[in-house]
Amino acid sequence: xxxxxxxxxxxxxxxxxxxxxxxxxxxxxxxxxxxxxxxxxxxxxxxxxxxxxxxxxxxxxxxxxxxxxxxxxxxxxxxxxxxxxxxxxxxxxxxxxxxxxxxxxxxxxxxxxxxxxxxxxxxxxxxxxxxxxxxxxxxxxxxxxxxxxxxxxxxxxxxxxxxxxxxxxxxxxxxxxxxxxxxxxxxxxxxxxxxxxxxxxxxxxxxxxxxxxxxxxxxxxxxxxxxxxxxxxxxxxxxxxxxxxxxxxxxxxxxxxxxxxxxxxxxxxxxxxxxxxxxxxxxxxxxxxxxxxxxxxxxxxxxxxxxxxxxxxx
Amino acid sequence: xxxxxxxxxxxxxxxxxxxxxxxxxxxxxxxxxxxxxxxxxxxxxxxxxxxxxxxxxxxxxxxxxxxxxxxxxxxxxxxxxxxxxxxxxxxxxxxxxxxxxxxxxxxxxxxxxxxxxxxxxxxxxxxxxxxxxxxxxxxxxxxxxxxxxxxxxxxxxxxxxxxxxxxxxxxxxxxxxxxxxxxxxxxxxxxxxxxxxxxxxxxxxxxxxxxxxxxxxxxxxxxxxxxxxxxxxxxxxxxxxxxxxxxxxxxxxxx
Numbered sequence: 001x002x003x004x005x006x007x008x009x010x011x012x013x014x015x016x017x018x019x020x021x022x023x024x025x026x027x028x029x030x031x032x033x034x035x036x037x038x039x040x041x042x043x044x045x046x047x048x049x050x051x052x053x054x055x056x057x058x059x060x061x062x063x064x065x066x067x068x069x070x071x072x073x074x075x076x077x078x079x080x081x082x083x084x085x086x087x088x089x090x091x092x093x094x095x096x097x098x099x100x101x102x103x104x105x106x107x108x109x110x111x112x113x114x115x116x117x118x119x120x121x122x123x124x125x126x127x128x129x130x131x132x133x134x135x136x137x138x139x140x141x142x143x144x145x146x147x148x149x150x151x152x153x154x155x156x157x158x159x160x161x162x163x164x165x166x167x168x169x170x171x172x173x174x175x176x177x178x179x180x181x182x183x184x185x186x187x188x189x190x191x192x193x194x195x196x197x198x199x200x201x202x203x204x205x206x207x208x209x210x211x212x213x214x215x216x217x218x219x220x221x222x223x224x225x226x227x228x229x230x231x232x233x234x235x236x237x238x239x240x241x242x243x244x245x246x247x248x249x250x251x252x253x254x255x256x257x258x259x260x261x262x263x264x265x266x267x268x269x270x271x272x273x274x275x276x277x278x279x280x281x282x283x284x285x286x287x288x289x290x291x292x293x294x295x296x297x298x299x300x301x302x303x304x305x306x307x308x309x310x311x312x313x314x
Numbered sequence: 315x316x317x318x319x320x321x322x323x324x325x326x327x328x329x330x331x332x333x334x335x336x337x338x339x340x341x342x343x344x345x346x347x348x349x350x351x352x353x354x355x356x357x358x359x360x361x362x363x364x365x366x367x368x369x370x371x372x373x374x375x376x377x378x379x380x381x382x383x384x385x386x387x388x389x390x391x392x393x394x395x396x397x398x399x400x401x402x403x404x405x406x407x408x409x410x411x412x413x414x415x416x417x418x419x420x421x422x423x424x425x426x427x428x429x430x431x432x433x434x435x436x437x438x439x440x441x442x443x444x445x446x447x448x449x450x451x452x453x454x455x456x457x458x459x460x461x462x463x464x465x466x467x468x469x470x471x472x473x474x475x476x477x478x479x480x481x482x483x484x485x486x487x488x489x490x491x492x493x494x495x496x497x498x499x500x501x502x503x504x505x506x507x508x509x510x511x512x513x514x515x516x517x518x519x520x521x522x523x524x525x526x527x528x529x530x531x532x533x534x535x536x537x538x539x540x541x542x543x544x545x546x547x548x549x550x551x552x553x554x555x556x557x558x559x560x561x562x563x564x565x566x567x568x569x
Contacts, residue, residue: 005458022392023392023394024418024420032389034389042469131468132468135462135464135469135471137328137469138329181471185461185462187460232458235456236458237456239473242471
């Protein structure tokens with residue numbers, strides 16, 4: 001199936017956890033201090049996805065050092081090259097590989113994260129930068145977020161001989177509903193060989209990666225809530241764009257927007273998003289939607305009404 | 315010779331990052347996209363590849379002006395990049411795949427001032443080739459750029475809105491003091507700008523043009539009023555005057 005231009009809206013929430021620490025600020029949750037909104041980098045989001053695929057046994061280009069001890073000792077490209085030579089009965093040396101179109105195409109076929117998000121890879125005499133067809137903005141919370149008072153924690157690190165712990169801060173957000181905007185570019189997809197199957201894999205990983213990967217002490221308590229990917233007719237004029245500001249949070253049960261602690265403390269209004277969908281309806285080829293049961297089915301019903309069988313849920 | 319049209323469009327998005335060319339370890343941002351960024355944006359929307367557009371969007375053939383429509387603020391965040399020192403093919407070096415671990419870099423974002431939904435920059439373009447302008451207008455009107463628009467970095471997806479394509483504009487030298495809506499090359503001034511109450515004029519040294527190998531070939535100082543829509547000044551250089559919709563504006567091209 002052909003790749004189309006597309007938009008992505010993705011929501012997840014974080015409860016008593018640290019969605020993304022700022023390493024320069026005691027690892028405090030990233031904040032836009034002027035608006036009180038919590039921020040999460042695109043890199044953090046993509047890390048969950050890459051780790052998810054790695055755990056599923058896929059080869060992924062951007063790893064963490066500790067995930068593969070061989071990466072730093074042997075050169076990763078050399079490992080890939082010997083795999084290439086073995087699989088293809090070839091005998092390229094590094095210099096030949098750098099100039100080989102076939103090797104580059106083989107690398108792209110092998111590495112899903114590069115096809116989706118791009119990478120800088122060493123090729124020819126220098127490096128080649130693939131700009132990924134899928135790009136995510138930084139996420140931000142749709143409301144002011146309160147950071148809990150830092151409990152001072154003490155921990156013993158392995159290898160320390162004395163009996164004293166080290167004191168550190170343990171910052172967490174009380175509650176944060178985070179929203180990301182993403183795009184898919186069909187022109188960029190051509191450069192990295194992105195397939196429709198990659199996009200389906202992305203859809204699934206967006207929903208499954210966080211529950212599976214965010215399991216360490218500081219990351220537990222995060223739940224995907226909504227994922228919407230829209231595909232547009234080629235050459236069509238109308239786009240949904242970034243609709244994060246069109247979502248309306250209405251606090252319930254005496255809560256205010258500043259004191260949210262749980263998904264049950266507010267309702268999410270989609271009317272303005274659905275209005276936007278109506279305005280660009282003619283451009284839409286296909287829409288893929290996943291919504292967490294706790295959000296209810298209002299959004300799905302609204303989309304269904306406008307898009308009919310162009311809406312797929314999963 | 316009849317004058318070619320002036321195309322006016324807006325670049326909008328949640329936030330942007332327009333990296334300063336003279337910083338090294340910290341990634342600081344201009345408050346607005348410099349001319350090179352706008353040229354790359356236009357080229358990408360029209361489908362040029364990275365190394366193809368230097369001439370068509372160079373200072374000689376293409377004139378670009380920019381105005382900051384939504385006040386901006388800066389937000390500093392430390393980010394983890396991959397350490398890529400050295401070369402991944404050679405012994406013990408390189409790390410495009412993350413094998414050398416991360417390096418932490420301060421990164422400065424441009425956010426809209428509190429109370430604004432998104433950033434908005436207005437861009438004015440004209441070109442010596444009327445057909446080139448026609449194809450840019452088609453891209454803007456169709457709403458389907460070949461490569462997607464960004465506000466400086468790929469993590470800042472944005473969108474463009476076609477505002478006007480007009481022949482109702484003129485370029486010339488003017489003797490009187492004028493309110494200039496666009497960012498203003500410092501070299502264009504013939505005297506100090508008027509400093510009314512609340513005016514905050516900032517000077518930014520920005521790149522203006524790259525050659526086909528993406529090397530910097532021109533840079534210049536640009537002035538912009540952080541606190542308001544224009545700078546009032548008497549000018550030495552040519553000023554354009556344009557009318558579209560309800561607007562009547564004066565501007566100076568970045569060069």
